[in-house]
Amino acid sequence: MKNNKCIIYIILFVVNVCFAQNNAAKRPLTEIIEGVEQKFNVKFSYAFDDVANVFIEQPNPEFSLEQTITYLNSKTLLNFKTLDNRYITVSVIEKAISICGFVFASENREPLFGASVVVNNSKKGAITNEGGKFQLDEVPLNTMITISYLGFNSRQFPVQQFFSEIASCKQIVLVENKEELNQVLITKFLTTGFQKLIDGSTVLNTKAFGILPGLTDPDILQSIQTLPGVESTDESIANINVRGGTNDQNLMLWDGIKMYHSGHFFGLISAYNPNLTNKVVVTKNGTSSEFSDGVSSTINMFTKNELTGKFSGGAGANLINADVFFEIPITKKIEFHISGRRSITDVFNTPTYDNYFDRSFQDSDIKTNSENIENQTTTSDFVFYDYTAKILFDLNDNHKFRANVIGIDNNLDYYESITNNNETKSKLSNLAQKNLGFGGHWVANWNSKISSHFTAYYSKYNVDANDYRIESDQLLTQTNEVLETGFKFNTYYKPNDFLTILNGYQFNETGILNETSVTKPLYDRAKKDVLLNHAFYTQAQYNKGATFFRIGVRANYFQKFQKSIIEPRLNVRQKISNQFAVKLEGEFKNQSATQIVDFQDDFLGVENRRWILANEQTIPISTSKQGSFGIDFNQNNLNIDITGFYKTVEGITASNQGFYNNFQYINAIGDYTAKGLEFLANKTAVKYSTWVSYTYSINDYKFETFTPSIFPNNVDIRHSVSIGFNYDVLENLKVSVGGMWRSGQPYTSPVEGNETVRSGNVTYVNYGAPNSKNLDEFKRLDASLSYKFDVYQSIKASLKIGVLNLMNTKNIINRYYKVNPNDSESTIQINNASLSLTPNISFRVDF
Structure with a gap:
């Protein structure tokens, strides 16, 4: 004592x-x-x-x-x-000072890139740079600032704490949020705003988006193509191929609403405005049992979901479109978010629009008719727009309600006139493509361990075309309509900080209408199908220390067919040292709605795909099995990821693949197998980020009724390389340069010396072995420049310049053949070209 x-x-x-x-x-x-x-x-x-x-x-x-x-x-x-x-x-007055700080992660003291720093109850704020640093000028001493980052607990500080006798920046440490279901593994991946989650998925945080080669805006579906294993064989976001799959095999969700349409300008621009899209999660394998209906990947988009309590917004324009968005607090518990974007191409044409137009419509009636028909004049007007709106209501800390709407619209008017014997005939054709979605959410926290999430949605997709052909006096009317309603109920149980158990139920009703009518000769065809799907799923997720695993199962029941499909899911990651980790992923998935491609019976030759439902006879439910194993290395901001994968998809149809050969008109059911290796090395520093990715893949079809039965897939890209380099010239001036190279995709050529074959009165191209030849390799170099500056205190502006195909490389992205109209024994080779050198400029103001 x-x-x-x-x-x-x-x-x-x-x-x-x-x-x-x-x-x-x-x-x-x-x-x-x-x-x-x-x-x-x-x-x-x-x-x-x-x-x-x-x-x-x-x-x-x-x-x-x-x-x-x-x-x-x-x-x-x-x-x-x-x-x-x-x-x-x-x-003693309301004195304003300049403050600065460095934001670090608590576990490894690594800088947090893109953390949000906001002065409470004001429009003033900043984003941390690559070194985790931020600076704010003229900040009142009697205020508070909030610092937040995805996957970490937010912190608040009185500004007076930054007033120090030592002229240095405050060191701020954020603690990882243990309640996050998917935790951030790498805070800066390729560029600011890209993050890698511990379950292997990738997050694009559009608010903190830095810069990528060729892009002037954080285009969601363009940006994810920087990831290995994600390709677009024709440069279109409407044709994103993930590990050899077709575009319709990607499940696209926008705030829980299933979307059946993804692009403006028929695939060259993402239809989702990034300014209210808070984050996008891309999962290639090891998907949560909560999701199905996309056998290749899941692209899950989320809008801002938290009340900010302050009015803010922004507006911008580039050489294609202009947009605006607002976040409007109504009361302390209610907030309203709204955005809109519209093309400006009907007001004036730009070089960017001309290049996009030529690329989109090069193989359509709009181009071919004007070139092949004498005494004909044609004009076309193309307009697109999209809008979103969201109501956020926090009843209290435990019950939150959200309601949102999204609308996407593409409209093409095509005028043509033919003059014969001083008589002019003029007609109008139209193509309208729309996707409208409504959604509602209720999040409830019943106690510290149990919570629930209820989601309901309605989605409607329409393609309507009226194509009048003057030379034959024929009117072709086509409609493809998808109506889907659904709801999902999830319950989460967290017995501790490391384990989360999910149980849920999902119901979907999907109806698809396809209708075609023709005059002269009179023809009408209409088909409507409806499918009801029930799904129960459960999942356990554990994350502690060096170990992460997620294991689950999903049971699907299709009421119409009285058919059940069981889908196990697995996702494991284990650190074996401070630098190395191994990962194992696997999943079974299914898909009941697919697209068919018909090059001969299409919408003005522009949109040649239409959605259809499985009937379990000629169109089965597609199923996939996928497994992958990989190794991660991470040290000193150098990340190396090597992953091998093997995937089989069964229940595909020939009409679903878009063949340009002898199989084009044959009904058949088959499968494809894709296997390969993905490599990505990414080094980041305070002022730069550089990366190189390589994908090796073998992708083969198998159709038992075809000869040969096994042949290369239409999107079989054996080798694909992407490189990029970002550099901060100044704190507000960034440049980005990158390129891609990939081997040419397969195509089918006619039999040499016997190029055509006659059947009755019709002559066809006599194609040889399917996909036995390859196009020349694809090469492209892109560059971007970004400059940010303050207009006035809380008003920030940015100017970005991007150039696609900087070297104006002539790439062929598709090749097929037609019978020569002047010589029925020969063929004409048709080549579809990629975008030529295409510049774009954007200017944005945020407040």
Whole structure:
């Protein structure tokens, strides 16, 4: 007991000595003021309570009066102001200062790129750079700032804490949010705003998006093509191929609403406005059992979901479209978010629009008719727009409600006139493509361990075309309509910080209508199918230390066919050292709605795909099995990822694949197998990021009724390489350069010396072995430049310049053949070309 008392006395003595020494270096402000008054023959005017109990170090005796006043202002939270040569006032006012800081992760002390720093109840804010640094000027002393980052707990600080006697930036540490179902593994991946999650999926945070080669805006579906295993054989986001799959095999969700349409300009621009899209999660394998209905990948888009309590917004324009968005607080518990985007191409044409137009419509009636029919003139008007709106209502901390709507519209009017014998006939054709979605969400936290999430949605997709052909006086009317309603109910149980158990039920009703009518000769065909699907799923996710695993199962029941499909899911990641980790992923999935491709019976030759439902006879439910194994290396901001994968998809149809050969008109059921290796190396630093990715893949069809039965897939890209380099020239000036190279895709050529074959009165191309030849390799170099600046305090602006195909490389992306109209025994080779050199400029203002 005596020893304990002695220890306490020693501690108290040391503390008192240290405190005395510390105070010895400082003097009361009142004494310093008196000394300054005597030295410079001036008089200070102040309230005693304002300066009482303020201690600072003695100013340098060599300081002038001006230097002394500056010193006093820098060392106190008071405002010293010289009125004239005699009098100086001292007051406490709403003083504004400049603040800066560095934001780090608590576990490894790595800088957090793209963290949000916001001055509460104001429009002022900043984003941390690659080194985790931020700076804000003119911040009132009596305010608070909030620092937040995806996957981490937000923190608030009074601005006064940044006022320090030492001229350095504050060190701020954020702690990982253990309640996040998917935690961030790599905070900066390729560029700011890209993140890699521990379950292997990739997140694009559009708010913090940096820069990528060729892009002027964070186009969601263009950006994800930088990932290995994600290709677009024809440069179109309407044809994204993930590990050898077709575009319709990607499940696209926008705030829980299933979307059946993805692009403007018939695939060259993403239809989803990124300015209210908060994050996009891309999963290639090991998907949560919560999701199905996409046998290749899941692209899950989320809008901003938290109340900010402040009015903000932005507007921008590029050489194709203009957009605007607002976040409007109604009350403390209700907020309204809205965005809109519209093309400007009907007002004036730009070089960017001309290139996009030529690329999109090069193989359509719009181009071929004007070139092949004499005495004909054609014009076309193309307009697209999209809009979103969302209501956020927080009843309290435990119950939150959300309701949202999204609309996407493409409209093409095509005018043609033919003059014969001084008589002119003019007609209008039209193609309208729309996707409308409504959704509602209720998130409930019943206690610290149990929560639930209820989602309901309605999605409607339409393609309507009226194609009048003057030369034959024929009207072709086509319709493809998809109506889907559904709801999902999830419950989450968290017995501790490491384990989460999910149980859920999902119901979907999908109806698809296909209708075609023709005049002269009179023909009409309409077919409508409806399918009801019930699904129960369960899943356990564990994440602690070096171990992460997620295991689940999904049971699907198709009421119409009385058919059940069981889908196991697995996702495991284990760290084996501080640098290395191994990962194992696997999944079974199914898909009941697919697209068929008909090059001969299409919508103006522009949109040649239509959605259909499985009937379990000629069109089965597609199923996939996929497994992958990989190794991660991560040290000193160098990340290397090597993954091998094997995937089989059964139940595909020949009409679903878009063959341009002898199989084009044959009904058949088959499968494809894709296997390969993905490699990605990414090095990041404060001022730069560089990466190189390589994908090797073998992708083969198998159709038992075809000869040969096994042949290369239409999207069999054996080798694909992508490189990129981002550099910060200045803090607000960034450049990005990157290129891609890939082997040419397969095509089928006619039999040499016997190019055509006649059947009755019709002559056809006599194709040889399917997909036995390959196009020349595809090469493209892109570049971008981004400059950000402040217009006025809380108003920030950015100017971005992007160039696609900087070297104007002539790439062929598709090749097929037609019978020569002048010689029925020969064929004409048709080549579809990629985008030529295409510049774009965007200007944005955010407030």
